[in-house]
Amino acid sequence: MELFDIAFFVFAFITVVSAFIVVFSKSVIYSAFSLLFTFFGVAALYVLLHADFIAVTQVLIYVGGILVLMLFGVMLTNKIVNVELKTGTLHTIPALLLVSVVAGTLGGLFYSTWKGDVAPPPPPFESTTKTLGEMLMTSYLLPFEIASVLLLVALMGAAMFARRRTKT
Template sequence: MILTLGSAVFVLVSRNVLYSAFSLMVTFLGIAGLYVFAGADFLAVTQIMVYVGGILVLLVFGIMLTRNKADRGTNQPNTVKTEHRRTFWGILAAGGIFAILSTILSKAHFQRVELDHYEAIERKTTVHDLGVGLMTNYVLPFEVAGILLMIALLGAAYLSGKAQSIGNK
């Protein structure tokens, strides 16, 4: 948990975008570890597959393939830096969210499980319940989300094709 929080703070305060992306990877992996400890194994695997395997790799490729015109003449690696001056507001927002979550966790009533009762508790996976829920009670929102994502993908493909045809004229 401390590693996850530390890497999240590093994402917030780092000026080097590439280092922030790698620190974001550590944050995502730490969150997946917290999901494992919470017993949500499906969410942990989904966290790794979607965020670390998909979004973060896309972000790193985007950072590595995008360079400023001023940086193209230099051969220095990892020169993608931000010029943000809003560190105070970011730390203030993160501190506020942390205070709210800390208050919620301090008011929660956790029950301690004794070691001799722990073996009697059956470990149940969440994959079956999640699959049954998505295909019965929540099938309409699941399908609507899929259609909206497909429309967004087609719109992005259309706009990128239109931008290329404008650039060729």
């Protein structure tokens, strides 16, 4: 079990530090690339939680899809001559207050419900893909179909919306 603990702390450290860089870095490109490490760290946490299918999905969709989309957005919304790609910050003090309230509430909640003992001994690791697939096809069939229609509508709408309009 000790290897599990060490792995958890390493990946949690990577995740949190790169999330700090995402939020506090001045450069948009630096933020986008450290978001990559955040997503990989979260995927590693999923592996530690015995959720292998979710971890693979996280890498495929977040890193392969959403992050690339973000980079496209960065590239398309900055002029080429605008080299530095800097981004400023707004009303930092109210945001700090809000975040400290949120983090204090969450931390207090977790601290007050802290269980000193750890989880029951884990069952032997087995792949979750089969179970998840069966659940998606039986008890979660309706949300699954709704999600597929929603993805279709959202992607078609996004493609239509982002198309350059001709002058009419």
